[in-house]
Amino acid sequence: MPIPLDTLFFAGALGLVAIGVVGMLASRHLFRVLLCLGLAEAGGNLLLVLSGYRWDSVAPILTGDLPVGVSMVDPVPQALVLTSIVIGVGMEALAVALLIRIRRAYGTLDGHALLARLREDLDERLGVAPDRSEDLPKGHAPFPAPAAKEQEVNP
Amino acid sequence: MNGAALLVALPLLTAFLTPSIGRVSATAARLLGPLVLIYCIWLVAGLWGASLPVSIAIGGFAPPLGINLYLDPLALLFALAVYVLILLAWPWTEGTPGQAALLMLLAGSTAALALSGDLFNIFVFYELMSAASFGLIIVRGERAAHLATLRYLVLSGLGTVLFLLGVALVYFHTGTLNLAQLAQMAPDKLAGAQGLAAFVLILLGVGVKAELFPVNGWVPEVYAAAPRWLSGLLAGLVSKLAVLVLLRILVLVFDSEQAQAVLLVLGLAGFVTGELAAWWARDFVRMLSFSSIGQLGLVFVGFGIGGAAGVMAGIAVALHHMLAKPALFYLAESWGGSLERLQGEARRAPLAAALFVLLALSLVGVPPLPGFWAKLLVVMGLGAKGSALAWATLAGILLITVVEAAYLFRLVGRFYSEGEPAHAAPRLHGWDFTRALLLGGALVAAAFWIVPLGHWLEGASQLAADVPRYITTVLGQGGAP
Numbered sequence: 001m002p003i004p005l006d007t008l009f010f011a012g013a014l015g016l017v018a019i020g021v022v023g024m025l026a027s028r029h030l031f032r033v034l035l036c037l038g039l040a041e042a043g044g045n046l047l048l049v050l051s052g053y054r055w056d057s058v059a060p061i062l063t064g065d066l067p068v069g070v071s072m073v074d075p076v077p078q079a080l081v082l083t084s085i086v087i088g089v090g091m092e093a094l095a096v097a098l099l100i101r102i103r104r105a106y107g108t109l110d111g112h113a114l115l116a117r118l119r120e121d122l123d124e125r126l127g128v129a130p131d132r133s134e135d136l137p138k139g140h141a142p143f144p145a146p147a148a149k150e151q152e153v154n155p
Numbered sequence: 156m157n158g159a160a161l162l163v164a165l166p167l168l169t170a171f172l173t174p175s176i177g178r179v180s181a182t183a184a185r186l187l188g189p190l191v192l193i194y195c196i197w198l199v200a201g202l203w204g205a206s207l208p209v210s211i212a213i214g215g216f217a218p219p220l221g222i223n224l225y226l227d228p229l230a231l232l233f234a235l236a237v238y239v240l241i242l243l244a245w246p247w248t249e250g251t252p253g254q255a256a257l258l259m260l261l262a263g264s265t266a267a268l269a270l271s272g273d274l275f276n277i278f279v280f281y282e283l284m285s286a287a288s289f290g291l292i293i294v295r296g297e298r299a300a301h302l303a304t305l306r307y308l309v310l311s312g313l314g315t316v317l318f319l320l321g322v323a324l325v326y327f328h329t330g331t332l333n334l335a336q337l338a339q340m341a342p343d344k345l346a347g348a349q350g351l352a353a354f355v356l357i358l359l360g361v362g363v364k365a366e367l368f369p370v371n372g373w374v375p376e377v378y379a380a381a382p383r384w385l386s387g388l389l390a391g392l393v394s395k396l397a398v399l400v401l402l403r404i405l406v407l408v409f410d411s412e413q414a415q416a417v418l419l420v421l422g423l424a425g426f427v428t429g430e431l432a433a434w435w436a437r438d439f440v441r442m443l444s445f446s447s448i449g450q451l452g453l454v455f456v457g458f459g460i461g462g463a464a465g466v467m468a469g470i471a472v473a474l475h476h477m478l479a480k481p482a483l484f485y486l487a488e489s490w491g492g493s494l495e496r497l498q499g500e501a502r503r504a505p506l507a508a509a510l511f512v513l514l515a516l517s518l519v520g521v522p523p524l525p526g527f528w529a530k531l532l533v534v535m536g537l538g539a540k541g542s543a544l545a546w547a548t549l550a551g552i553l554l555i556t557v558v559e560a561a562y563l564f565r566l567v568g569r570f571y572s573e574g575e576p577a578h579a580a581p582r583l584h585g586w587d588f589t590r591a592l593l594l595g596g597a598l599v600a601a602a603f604w605i606v607p608l609g610h611w612l613e614g615a616s617q618l619a620a621d622v623p624r625y626i627t628t629v630l631g632q633g634g635a636p
Binding site: 017020021024030033034037040041043044045047048050051052074076077079080083084087088090091094095098099101102105106114117118121122125126127128 | 309
C-alpha cells in the first residue's frame with residue numbers, strides 16, 4: 001500500500017523538528033547547537049506550510065486567468081513562514097556573530113567548559129567569586145587571543 | 156482613533172531614524188527617544204477617554220482578513236507602562252545612539268504586543284522584542300554578556316519553534332490566526348487533546364520570555380550579565396508583555412480546565428523553585444532574578460484560577476511586580492557583591508535601605524501594601540476554585556511565602572545589624588535612587604487608593620475575560636455566536 005504523500009511530508013517535518021531538538025539537547029559544541037536549531041526551525045516552517053496546503057490548488061497569485069473550479073492555496077501560512085524564515089536568518093546571523101566573539105574571548109566553543117567559565121565570570125562580576133589560590137594565574141584570558149586578527153576585525 | 160497605530164509606528168520609526176541622527180548629533184539622538192515616548196504617553200491618555208473596547212483595522216481590511224489592533228483598558232494600561240518604564244530607564248548619560256535605537260525598538264514591539272489582536276502580528280513583534288533585548292544586553296557587554304545572550308538566544312529560538320508548532324496545529328484545525336475568529340471556533344475545533352497540545356506548545360514558546368518554569372534557565376545568567384537598569388526593564392516589562400499575550404491566548408482560545416491545571420502546576424513549580432533558589436542565592440542581583448521567577452510563577456497561578464477573578468489576580472500580581480522589581484534593580488546598582496558584605500548598610504545608605512524594606516514588605520505581602528492585596532486575590536481565587544489541585548497550590552504558595560519572607564527579612568536584618576560596613580560599596584547614583592523612589596512612591600500611592608484601583612481593575616478584568624464582547628467588537632455584530 002503506498003503511503004500518502006502528505007503523510008510523508010508531515011512525518012518529515014516532525015522528524016526534522018525532533019532531530020533538531022534532540023540535537024540541541026545532546027550537542028556540546030555550540031555551533032552544532034545552532035545548526036540543530038536551524039534544522040528544528042526548518043521543520044517548524046515546513047509544518048506551517050503544510051497546515052494550509054492543498055494538493056489540488058494553484059499558487060495564490062492573482063493573474064486574472066484562473067480557470068473556473070480551481071482553488072488557490074491558502075496564502076496566510078506561506079506569508080507567516082516567509083516572515084519566520086527571515087526572522088530565523090537574522091537571529092542565526094546574530095548568533096554566529098556572537099559565537100565568533102565568544103570563541104575569541106574564551107578560546108573554546110565547548111558548551112560544558114563555557115558554562116563553567118560563564119559561572120566564574122558572573123560570580124566575579126557580582127563580587128562573589130571564591131578566593132582564588134595564589135598559584136592560579138590572575139586575569140581574564142588564559143587563552144590569549146590572536147593579537148593580529150583582533151586588530152584586523154576590531155579597528 | 157488613528158492615534159492607536161501611531162503608538163506602534165512612531166517608536167519603530169524613531170528606532171529607524173536614531174542611528175542616522177546620531178551620526179549628525181549624538182545629543183539629538185539621545186533626546187528624540189524620550190520626546191517620542193512622552194508623545195506616546197499623551198496619545199494613550201487621549202485614547203483613555205474613548206469608548207472602550209474598540210478594534211482598529213489596519214490598512215483598510217476588516218478583520219478577520221486584515222490585521223487589527225484591539226484596545227481595551229488592560230491593553231492601554233500595559234502600553235502606558237511600556238512607555239513610562241522605558242522613559243524611566245532611559246540611559247541619559249552613558250547611552251549611545253545604538254542603545255537609544257534598540258530601546259525604541261523595544262518600546263514599539265512591546266506596545267504592539269499589548270495591542271495586537273492577531274497571532275501573526277504577535278509572532279512578529281514577539282521576535283522583534285527578542286531581537287531588541289538581545290541587542291541591548293550585548294551592546295556594551297563583556298564576554299560574559301555575549302555568552303549569556305547566546306544561551307538565551309538558543310533557548311528562545313527553541314521557544315520560537317515550539318510556538319510555531321503550536322500555531323501550525325491551531326491553523327490546521329481552524330484556518331485562521333485572528334484571535335477573535337479563533338475565539339469563535341475554539342469551543343468546536345480546539346477542545347480536544349490536540350487543542351491542549353497546541354496550548355502547551357504556545358505556552359512554552361511564549362513562556363521563555365515570561366520566565367515560565369521549565370524554560371527560564373536564562374534568567375539568572377542574563378540578569379547578572381546585563382546592566383542593572385536593563386535587568387529591571389527585562390524583569391519588570393518584557394516578561395509582563397509576554398504574560399499579557401499568554402493571557403489573551405488563554406482566555407480567548409484555550410479556556411479549559413486542563414489548560415488551567417497546566418498553568419497551576421507550572422506556575423506553582425516556578426514559584427517554589429524561584430523562591431527556594433532566591434533563598435540560596437549569595438548575592439543581591441541573583442536573589443532578585445530568582446525572586447522574579449517566583450513572582451512570575453504566582454502570576455501564572457493567578458491565571459490558572461480561570462474566569463475574570465483569575466485574570467484580575469494574575470494581572471494584580473503582574474502590575475505589582477512591574478513596579479517593585481525595577482525599583483529593586485535600580486537599588487542593586489550599589490549593592491553588588493556577596494550578601495554577607497551588606498552588613499550595616501542602613502547606616503551608610505539609610506534612605507535606600509528604608510526603600511528596600513518597603514519593597515520587601517510589599518513583595519512578601521504585608522497588609523496595607525499592594526503586594527498583600529495581589530497575593531490575597533490569588534489565595535482567595537484558589538480557595539473559591541476549590542478543586543484538589545487548587546487547594547494543593549494554595550498550600551504550596553502559603554508555605555513558600557514563608558521562605559520568601561525568610562530571605563528578604565534576613566537581608567533586612569543584616570542591613571540594620573550592628574557592625575561596620577565591610578566594604579566601600581560604590582555610592583548609589585542620585586538618579587538611580589530617584590527612579591527607585593518614584594516607583595516606590597507609586598507603590599505607596601497605590602496602597603492609599605487601593606479601593607478605586609481595585610474597582611477599576613475588576614472592571615478591566617471582566618472586560619478582558621468577556622469573550623463574546625471581544626468577538627463582537629472585532630468582527631462586528633455578524634460575529635455574534
